[in-house]
Amino acid sequence: MSVVKKIFSVLLVIILTIVGLWQLSGSRNYQIVGELISRVNTHERLIALTFDDGPTKKHTDSVLAMLAEHDVPATFFVTGKEVDIFPDEARKILAAGHQLGNHSWSHPRMVLKSPAFIAEEIEKTDAALRAIGYQENILFRPPYGKKLFVLPWYLQKTGRTSVTWDIEPETWPDVAKSAQTIAEHVIENAKPGSIILLHVMYDSREESRKALPSIINGLKEQGYTFVTVSDLIENRTQ
Ligand SMILES: [Zn+2]
Numbered sequence: 001m002s003v004v005k006k007i008f009s010v011l012l013v014i015i016l017t018i019v020g021l022w023q024l025s026g027s028r029n030y031q032i033v034g035e036l037i038s039r040v041n042t043h044e045r046l047i048a049l050t051f052d053d054g055p056t057k058k059h060t061d062s063v064l065a066m067l068a069e070h071d072v073p074a075t076f077f078v079t080g081k082e083v084d085i086f087p088d089e090a091r092k093i094l095a096a097g098h099q100l101g102n103h104s105w106s107h108p109r110m111v112l113k114s115p116a117f118i119a120e121e122i123e124k125t126d127a128a129l130r131a132i133g134y135q136e137n138i139l140f141r142p143p144y145g146k147k148l149f150v151l152p153w154y155l156q157k158t159g160r161t162s163v164t165w166d167i168e169p170e171t172w173p174d175v176a177k178s179a180q181t182i183a184e185h186v187i188e189n190a191k192p193g194s195i196i197l198l199h200v201m202y203d204s205r206e207e208s209r210k211a212l213p214s215i216i217n218g219l220k221e222q223g224y225t226f227v228t229v230s231d232l233i234e235n236r237t238q
């Protein structure tokens with residue numbers, strides 16, 4: 001083999017490895033060790049609404065009011081940093097009976113990070129949730145759904161379950177553009193045991209907030225019952 005061909009082969013292997021690791025890091029339903037849940041198998045028409053990021057002062061009240069109006073529980077994966085800044089908003093979520101989860105402290109991509117960095121991001125956030133009075137089991141959701149080696153290893157070592165999602169309407173611009181297309185996407189793609197991801201805490205997600213009542217009503221009409229992620233996991237069948 002000529003030198004040029006050898007160099008080309010080595011480069012190709014390196015590129016394919018990087019592409020493979022990138023895809024692995026973003027997989028919604030696979031990680032190398034520990035439990036990762038993107039959806040559960042269930043005989044019942046159960047479904048979980050999950051909201052990432054926040055809490056924020058501006059939008060927590062309106063989101064909680066919508067959930068209360070429809071009598072629906074949800075799971076809020078919050079960042080430790082924002083719980084620390086807005087502890088009263090986090091307490092309101094808790095007082096309304098919803099589930100809280102750990103979405104890291106500062107929302108970094110948790111790949112190519114040291115074990116000490118990852119430990120601090122997770123432990124500090126759990127501590128912030130305990131500080132506002134949360135006593136239930138704390139599930140973890142990786143920022144951007146990203147993980148590779150160290151994060152799954154740390155979660156497994158500390159007995160934590162990682163939760164992603166199988167329905168993500170905001171990922172595609174032509175779906176995210178309006179409340180109607182967001183709601184339609186969720187209702188069309190929902191399955192028993194699905195986990196829906198929405199972002200409702202920032203100004204930029206006005207359409208997602210507006211889609212909430214239609215999503216809830218549409219899925220209820222299809223016979224779905226909303227549960228927290230922990231209740232969904234408890235009711236799974238193998
Ligand atoms: Zn996030």
